[in-house]
Amino acid sequence: MARSARAQEEIRRFLDIGAVQVAELDLDGDEAVLRPGPGSPPVTHGEVFVLVRRGGRPVGTLLGLVPEGADPRAVLAERARSEFGPAVFGDPGEPPFTSVVVATRERAGQLARALDSLLAQDHPRFEIVVVDNAPVTSETRELIERKYADRVRYVHEPVPGLAGAHNAGLDAVRGEVVAFTDDDVVADPRWLTELSAPFAADDGLGCCTGLILPARLTTPAQVLLESHGGFAKGFTPRTYDPARPPGDEPLFPFTAGRFGSGANMAFRTAVLRSVGGFDPATGAGTAARGGDDLYGFVRVLAQGHRLRYTPYALVWHHHRETWRDLETQAYGYGAGLTAYLTAVLVNRPALLPAFLARLPRGLVHARALTAVRETDGGGTPGDHDVRTHPWPRRLSRLQRRGMLYGPAGYLKARRALRATARDETPRGAR
DSSP states (O other), X not given: OOHHHHHHHHHHHHHTOOOBEEEEEEEETTEEEEEEOTTOOOOOSEEEEXXXXXXXXXXXXXXXXXXXTSOHHHHHHHHHHHHOOOOOOOOOOOOOOEEEEEEESSOHHHHHHHHHHHHTOOOSSEEEEEEEXXXXXXXXXXXXXXXXXXXXXXXXXXXXXXXXXXXXXXXXXXXXXXXXXXXXXXXXXXXXXXXXXXXXXXXXXXXXXXXXXXSOBOXXXXXXXXXXXXXXXXXXXXXXXXXXXXXXXXXXXXXGGGTOOTTSEEEEHHHHHHTTSSOTTSSTTSTTOSOHHHHHHHHHHHTTOEEEEEEEEEEEEOOOOSHHHHHHHHHHHHHXXXXXXXXXXXXXXXXXXXXXXXXXXXXXXHHXXXXXXXXXXXXXXXXXXXXXXXXOHHHHHHHHHXXXXXXXXXXXXXXXXXHHHHHHSOGGGO
16 A cells, blocks of 8 residues: 555554443442543543442453433443453552642643642542642632642742653652652552552652552543553553563563553652662653663662562552644654663663663563554453554554664753753853
């Protein structure tokens, strides 16, 4: 197929992707409670992406079809019971005092929605710190002062970049554990308890990550992203231990994207501070475009601490809505991947031999990661590594271009930070 014809076919396929409803279904004994996803209308007939819970905890997702005139709760509950049996959960234990850091920039409306969900957490003792990153207006500060002044602390970070904003939050927090999330999420009421409790049960735990699911699937871009795994990492808890490298992860620990994402992560505060926090030359808002969360994961693992993934710590993420957003994300993911690897090797040269030993397999992995995927069905949005729509060639090319750019982007960001530091140094102190 000629390139122009192929591009037109990809556009047609993309535009043909229909909206999917989002809901959650709690199976509690013989009862089933069906609720729409955050910000979604009541469930009706048609396709429904369903988070299935047992006793309030997530156990899986399914894509159900509710016939016109049928009872959505009855249809989806029957399907869920056939796929998900009874579940046994351990007691998460008493969570430690935890700080939540939310970095934001000129998105006061989204931030308010996120803060409302964070303030509704069932965690017994926590604080919230909002970092206003390189603001151009006073909108965020005024929101905090007007609506959240006695419950949320405000921190101003003038230098743009997500990692730098997170470091400013890290400097300000008082909790034994520090959790990070984004301003475009809605946190499940048990999110913070489930994310922080594992630290009390495991003294060697340095990091914990959780489940991220789509708050809405109303545009083709949102459905396409979630059909290719989105941010989900499955529904099986798992602990990664550098003392016992996982046999099914030959690139460990450099495939940090398998561990979790920055919208749902927590660290033991002392451990994250001991590795110097995040590299400020990584992350959104810098020339590196991303990779700050992956850098943090690898640095903590490289210091000998364990990392745990738990699907019970859930946030609902508002995915970007347009094709242009997907293009930006694809390029940024590629750039962030190689930028964070560059950052790790620059800041921890001792890891170079291990990285070089894994490089051949890493190149194969990178090629598979960015391959054009022609799958037309056979999976559920939200299942990790299950595809239900073709992944367009343009997005694959952009991701590979981003990977080629990443190291240069990181070095460019480092130079920009050094120039900023020189500009801020008093003349007499130089």
